[in-house]
Amino acid sequence: MMFVSKLHIFNTKTRMFISKQMLTKRTVSLISIPFSRIPFCTNASSSSVMEDSKQIVDTLISIFPKRPQNEEQNQQLKDLGLMITANIVENALKGFKNWKIAQEFFYWASKQNNYVHNCYTYNAMAYMLVHARQNDALRNLAIEVVNSRCFMSPGALGFFVRCLGSQGLVNEANFLFDEVKRLNLCTPNVYSYNCLLEAISKSGDVCLIESRLNEMMGFNWVLDKYALTPLLYCYCQAGEFVKAIDVFNRMDDSGWVDSYIFSILVVSFSKRGEVDKAYELIEKMENQKSYGCLTEKTCCVLIHGFVKEGRVDRALQLLDKMHRLGYNADISIYDVLIDELCSIKQFEKALLLFWEMIELGIQPDMKILTKLVSCVPEDDDIIPLLKSWKGDLTNKNRTLLFNSVLKGLIGRSSIDKAYELLRAALADGFQDDNERTKIIGNGKIVVPDTTSFETIISGLCQANKLDLALDLFRDMDHIGCKRSVLLYNNIIDCLSHSDRVSYCYTLLNEMKNSGFQPTEFTHNSIFGYLCRHEDVEGAMNMLRAMRTQGHKPWIKYYTLLVRKLCKHRRAIEACNFISAMAHEGFLPDIVAHTIALDGLFMIGEPEKALKLFRDLCSSGYCPDVVAYNVIIKGLCKEKRLLESHDLLNEMLNKGLVPSVVTYNLLIDGWCKYGDIDKATKCLSKMFEEKREPNVISYSTLIDGFCDSGRPVEALNLWVEMKEKGCLPNRIAYMALINGLCKCRKLDEAILYLGEMEMKDMIPDPFIYVAIIDTSLSHSDPVLALNVLKKMVQTKTFPDPNDKNHGILKYSVMVLYKDPRTSSDVKNLIDKGGLPTHFCASAEGNATDIVHQVI
């Protein structure tokens, strides 16, 4: 046995200055070589040594895992321990199938006399740990290699660093790199650095990459493509596309862009939703004749990515390009494209792709076929699709096709046909001569399954044919077809919407007894019914049942209940419901609370509202702008303007930004309070705070000015509003016209009514009433009559409960009595243009009616 030196001696002065040319020509492609093929060791010895070593390696691999079972083997292992070299250990390590055994061997070897590990044995061990994903052990090994003070070649360092990087142990890679440098165990070269950069890029840490690159440039090294690729990758990961494109262009100028580098950028564009940018890049490379850059694999990745971003247009263009490049698109590409085209209802394109597949010899699978059958809009397309199936027509496939035909019929609103088809299949398994059923049946019987029932029952429920659905549901038992949770849910939901709630409870019990666990949907279907019907007690009982199952009540339902209660002036009950929910562990959110606050103000309980609001704040809730708005609105209504402003300040202190609504409420508050100047100040404040006033702000203030008898200012504001680009709407016009009437500015009111009608805006009846009333007080019955005729023409009259109803009645009577208008009013009455209740009073006693009105 030859004695082989156990220590490799390295040249520690390997640091050198490498020119760009040297790098580009000599650097081996780091990226394109699979990790596993990078050699650990280039040590070559004489052939006889290799022979001997090989024998030792083989023996170790064979006996070590078994562990010496007898004295003889034990002795053999001891003897081998005397003979091992780093080379032998390295090769033995590579031979073990189990990482644990390899690790035991590694530590056994290190205890043998005269044996010391070298960098290659460490690397072999690291490699085993990488493949076994033993990150803790790998981390420890990195520390051990430093502690062992073993020298490392720059290449070996690079290898270990890549091992760490591949497992995402970026900090460890940096630690190892810096420690071996500090302890003079290795002088890293460009390759070692590039490995480190690649490892860092796994973490996407742009700063770290940049600082390492600066380090490299400090040695006057020229950065090559393997240094820039990790940088490009990191910029892409960080979404720093400007920088990424810059790096890419630099690489492109040097002719370094290969398919991998190209795919980093282009796939990253796609992932960030920059589909057009990705496509432009593809075209740019194509124009540069860099054909090799766009590989088949990249195309596939991009098509999937484009579709995911909802850009099926670009995906189809790329598919076209693939064809031109002679690449094959696999079935998954067609699957994803057809699926997407169907979901955006571009069925013709989907069908074209389908037939293209067949032409290219790619056999569509059942998933693609059933998708198309179930959603193409034309009946005529179905038969050719069904006939195209060349695969096995097993019972299962037959049922799948049958179900897709049912789905298709329902999608085309032919629920009756679909229902009959299922009934026919249940009756005789298709003995009729319908062409479609013959194809599916192919002379054999189609056996409907649970999905068939789910499809039809869901269709029947949607079409409001609940009883038919229930019959079918009951029939499932007779043919021995298993029900499903989906079916129960669908029917329960449909029953709840048809107000047949007692049957819902029956089915709920039935499903539990049949071993189906109700889902959140099941419970919420019934909970929804109870909320719609303001059944607080029932809703609470359901909540308790839900709590035991860990189900959550849907927000939309419990807010609906709160809203309905408040609308019916049952705000106190709404508050009690909210508390009871909280007591059950379902704390309603700020929206439900806001509705309740509004409800309390509505029933004239401002103190209760304020208490609830303060309780919310102190219990850690953070009321938002809308909640504050509701309180401000309530306080304004109560004429507590100063408190409203206190709340505005409170909002600001909390960092909440008051909305346009907030200011509008305060403007309205001050207007109604009679302090129009304060209201104007609020408008100014909006400009200061860069909260652009809207048409509501202006209308409110215009109304306020008119109420204060200041029509000129109202009209000025009207002009200002239009100058600011804020267009008046129907309500704004009505506010102005009504306001002008209140100020007795009849001519202006008529002017704006004309303007409004020119814009095809139809005013509410009260506007006509206001003008009629004002005209009469201006002693202009003819004008009033004309407006009354307009009302008759447009058939808009105030509701009998509306106060304007009485005013109009009185006006009609006045016009009836006035000789200037009397005959016209009679005429209107005779022709039936005026509702009878106006006619009856026209001849009545004026005083009586005045009493009625007032």
Place this chain on the structure above:
DNA sequence: TTAGGGTTAG
């Protein structure tokens, strides 16, 4: 199979 709901002007 299921969703986000609440506040402003005549």
